[in-house]
Amino acid sequence: MPVMSVAADEPGIKPNRILGCRTGPEAGPTLVIVGGIHGNEPSGLIAAERVLAALEEAGLPRRGRVVALRGNLTALVACDPKSRGCPRYIDVDLNRLFDSSSPNGVAEGVEHRERRALEAAIGREVAEARGRVYLIDLHTVSSDSPPFVAVEDSLAARRFAMAFPLPKILGIEEELRGLLIDDATNRLGCISMVIESGRHDDPFSIDVHEAAIWLALAESGIVPLDAVEHAEDPRALLRRAARGRAGHFYEIRYREVIRSRDFRIRPGIDAFVPVRAKRTVIAEQDGQPLVAPVGGLVFMPNRQTDPRPGDDAYFIVGRVGRVWLRMSAWLRTKRWVHAIQPVVLPGVRRRPGHEHDLLVAPEIAVIFRHQLFHLLGYRVIRRGPQEFASPPARAVRAVRAVVAALWRLAVGVLRGGERAALPTERPDDWIVRRRKLDVD
Numbered sequence: 001m002p003v004m005s006v007a008a009d010e011p012g013i014k015p016n017r018i019l020g021c022r023t024g025p026e027a028g029p030t031l032v033i034v035g036g037i038h039g040n041e042p043s044g045l046i047a048a049e050r051v052l053a054a055l056e057e058a059g060l061p062r063r064g065r066v067v068a069l070r071g072n073l074t075a076l077v078a079c080d081p082k083s084r085g086c087p088r089y090i091d092v093d094l095n096r097l098f099d100s101s102s103p104n105g106v107a108e109g110v111e112h113r114e115r116r117a118l119e120a121a122i123g124r125e126v127a128e129a130r131g132r133v134y135l136i137d138l139h140t141v142s143s144d145s146p147p148f149v150a151v152e153d154s155l156a157a158r159r160f161a162m163a164f165p166l167p168k169i170l171g172i173e174e175e176l177r178g179l180l181i182d183d184a185t186n187r188l189g190c191i192s193m194v195i196e197s198g199r200h201d202d203p204f205s206i207d208v209h210e211a212a213i214w215l216a217l218a219e220s221g222i223v224p225l226d227a228v229e230h231a232e233d234p235r236a237l238l239r240r241a242a243r244g245r246a247g248h249f250y251e252i253r254y255r256e257v258i259r260s261r262d263f264r265i266r267p268g269i270d271a272f273v274p275v276r277a278k279r280t281v282i283a284e285q286d287g288q289p290l291v292a293p294v295g296g297l298v299f300m301p302n303r304q305t306d307p308r309p310g311d312d313a314y315f316i317v318g319r320v321g322r323v324w325l326r327m328s329a330w331l332r333t334k335r336w337v338h339a340i341q342p343v344v345l346p347g348v349r350r351r352p353g354h355e356h357d358l359l360v361a362p363e364i365a366v367i368f369r370h371q372l373f374h375l376l377g378y379r380v381i382r383r384g385p386q387e388f389a390s391p392p393a394r395a396v397r398a399v400r401a402v403v404a405a406l407w408r409l410a411v412g413v414l415r416g417g418e419r420a421a422l423p424t425e426r427p428d429d430w431i432v433r434r435r436k437l438d439v440d
Contacts, residue, residue, distance in 0.1 A: 015077070017121050019045060020052040021067035027130035028064025029220045032122055032190070033213060035068065035138045037095045037180060039075025040086035040200055044138025047197075047209035051217075054228050064131060064222040069121050074110045088304060093311070094118075095137075096176065098183035119183070126188045134160065134220045135184045135192040138209050140200045142303040145271030146243040147208045150194040152185050153374065154437035155329055160191050163219040164212060165239040165246035167272075169299070170320060174380050175255045176312070186436045196300075198241070211237040245272065249320040251374070254294050256313040258302065260286050263313065265301040272297045275316065282314055292316060324375065332377030332438055341376070349422060351431065356439055357381070360430035361422055369430065378432040 019035070035044025048068035055061065070076060072094045079086035091109030098115060126133050150169040151157040161168050172194070173182040181192035197208035211234035217223040225234065239246045263285045275282060275292040282298060283290040290313070299315040307313075331337050342349045347364025351357035360369060362384055373380065 015070060015073060017070055017073065017117060019048055019068040019070055021065065022052060022055045022061060023065040024061040024063040024222070026063035028061070029131040029222055030065045030067070030125055030129040030133045031216055031220050031222055032125050032133065032135040032184075033066065033068040033138065033216075034071055034118070034122075034135065034180065035209075036073075036076045037071035037137060037139065038088045038093075039072055039079050039090075040088050041138075041140045042076065042079070043140045043197055043200070043205040044195075044209045045070060045076075046206050047138065047213055050206075050210050051213045055223065058228055060227055061217070061223045064220070065125075065129070066217060066222060067125055069118065071118060072111065072114050073117075074114060085305070088306075095180055096178040098180045099178040118180075122184060122188065122190075126190065132220070133188070133190045134216060135181065135190040136212070136216050137180050137192070137194045138212075139194060139196045140198060140202075140205050141196055141271070141300060142200060143265065143270055143301050144199060145196070145300070146245055147195070147197045147205075147212075147238065147241050148245075150181075150196070152182065152192070152435065152437075153379075154185070154377070154435040155332065156191050156437040157185070157193060158325070158329070160219060161193055162247075163215055164195070165235055166195075166212075166242050167245040167248045167250060169317065170249060170251045171374065171379075172252060175252050175315070189436070189440060191437065204241070207237065208241050211235075249322075249325060250297070250299070250317040251320050252299070252315050253296050253318050254292075254316040256283070256290060256315070258285070258307050258311045258313045259309055261307060261309065262286050263302075263307045265303055265314065269298055269301050269314075271299060271301065274298075285313075328375045328377065331375060332435075337376060338434065345372075347422075351425060354433070356434040358432050359422075359425055360432060361426075362428060362430055365430075373432045377435050377438050379435055381431040381433050383430045384428065 033044065033048045035048055036042055045068070052066070052068060055066065072089060075087050075089050075094075078090065089111055092111050094111040094114055097111055098119070122135070146167060148167040148169055149161050149164050150172045151161045152173050153170040173179050179194075181194055184190040184192040195209065195212045197212065198205035211232075214223075214225060214228070214230065214234040215238070218225045263283065265283045266281060269282050274297055275295060277292055277295040280292045281289040282292055282301070294316055296316040296318045299317040300312065301314040302312055304311070341358060345365065347361035349359050351359045358378065360373075362369070370380065
């Protein structure tokens with residue numbers, strides 16, 4: 001598989017941030033394609049070059065704009081597969097830096113400078129856009145996996161993702177802070193998603209990314225699918241690549257972090273392999289087994305050749321049903337649903353100074369916090385530590401917690417109600433926030 005296609009750049013010269021662009025004469029949406037956020041993942045850039053070349057040959061688009069941006073230029077240029085290999089990043093993972101808490105000083109590493117340059121390039125596209133802006137962030141993975149889409153769980157992003165016959169992962173931004181798609185969505189208002197196309201070293205990953213770009217162009221209304229002849233229908237290609245999981249939705253239940261360089265995923269543990277809570281050994285770290293704390297399906301097991309502490313080790317996901325998705329879509333569009341929550345939900349109150357935030361008292365709202373607020377379209381901004389137990393232990397714990405919560409409520413009523421008992425934001429309170437694209 002080629003490492004990086006830089007035919008337009010002089011040897012030894014750092015390539016431009018903009019890989020290429022095409023603009024139609026009529027106003028319309030903008031599609032921003034980002035590839036190479038990680039230096040060992042050039043597939044998206046190669047696919048984008050193919051699409052841009054085909055658009056140029058066909059004289060397209062006739063409306064809107066498509067632009068492809070290179071992500072981590074420094075890591076991409078440092079790639080040398082014949083000797084030292086391709087670095088995922090130089091100092092820190094670029095795709096964990098796109099948030100307001102990232103340092104912004106002059107004594108920063110390579111990726112902090114790359115982040116600012118990429119933010120500026122995307123910001124210019126948003127400022128000059130003549131319609132809705134869509135952003136797709138193209139990646140590959142280190143272990144065998146069907147392609148998948150990861151989106152923030154807003155209704156607009158869901159609708160966009162539905163066009164792609166691939167498995168879909170909801171809520172990844174709650175587990176991974178500083179993602180590019182999170183920043184593009186919540187700061188710039190883009191409809192954004194990640195498209196992981198397969199293994200780093202599989203040429204088919206490029207074909208998957210190319211098909212995904214064509215579908216993104218069609219779904220955004222920039223270029224119809226039939227405007228260009230395809231060797232294989234893009235939808236059919238993605239459906240074939242999905243290995244029977246096309247259209248399935250999943251949510252993240254657990255994330256494990258690498259804490260030592262002595263880390264390896266066990267043989268046979270690939271993406272979407274089922275695991276049992278407290279029984280399945282997923283990986284080993286410092287000679288000790290890492291056992292699944294919850295049941296579900298393994299997701300993105302890390303088989304990088306040089307795992308670093310702080311990187312993702314693996315995730316565990318669970319299936320989300322269609323009925324849940326439909327109910328969620330209906331509920332979160334109703335104003336009265338959001339208006340009555342602080343009134344009828346125990347332990348829930350508005351966060352002063354934040355119109356779309358709620359504070360949740362964990363000692364009162366003791367069960368189904370995640371499930372309820374995800375159903376209603378809220379993102380968990382701050383929460384307490386995750387606790388895992390067997391189903392019987394969870395049931396006993398829930399009963400005890402409910403009894404304790406009812407006692408607190410009764411005492412609170414006698415003392416003037418929740419507003420008197422919980423007057424201000426406390427460090428232990430959960431914070432949940434409505435999805436930006438659901439509000440705008």
